[in-house]
Amino acid sequence: MKKPLYKKWWFWVLIVIVVGVIGNLGNSEDPKQAAPDKEVVSEPDTTAKNVEQTSGKVDGKEEEPKEEPKEEPKEEPKEEPKEEPKEEPKEADVPREHKSALIKAEQYAEAMSMSKAGIYDQLTSEYGENFPAEAAQYAIDNIVFDWKENALIKAKQYAESMNMSDDAIYDQLISEYGEKFTKEEAQYAIDNLE
Template structure:
């Protein structure tokens, strides 16, 4: 139970950090100005290895936004496919439509085994969890939601 509480706290902190990563500035009149440079760079740089698959021009903006958000979560938080889908569609998360979230999941370039391994390393190093407890946390429906195969890959490759 302690591990789930600690994991929940860690996830909330990370979500808050991601949410505050924008380039918002406040002008003298009190209005907030947001820089879109990062989003434009991602959208215009589809040939970069590890970036999203090429985005079609006729794809709705919401789908493109969901894909960019999915890439951010995968890269910075090492989320599982199921965890990522839940975060994108959650009323407490990103609130994307199920169609936009599914598009993002289908098109994000992510190494789910690598994500599981990174998450396992975090549990091993910061929470001193046993391999068995890490596996359970990685596969738990209330935890990370990795597949059994992805979790086993992570356990097999821990140092």
């Protein structure tokens, strides 16, 4: 009969490492948040159109180019206000706690190579982040990450630090008491171990 996972020495070593990494996550700042979002291209485009129209004035009649510039500025302001209100309510409708859960989920996925299910459990655990289930589910639904790659990273860690067999690594990757990756993700990891 196999020992339960929590009675194995390497499990506790892994827990100590995980707690240390979690402690360091609070000290690091995400550089992605400082990226500028401003892009204004409409002004250079209109000047380029005006240059083309002035060249038309030299070759053709003066009356036709006067009518075209009047129509174009009317169209541009109509389009811009429609786009801005659509984007703002989407961000405003998301509660702060949901956004925080998503940021934490991204940190766990990147720094600790955790699975989706593992991150969800960490976010909702009273010994972890203690987010409400709705916030954690929002994070899981909106996180974009390569879960197969995370499974491969975890598999390499088990292979190198604990010298585990492929079968043992696979079992640990899919275990409900282990990493909680899907069978497909775990198989990808085993197939790509070097």
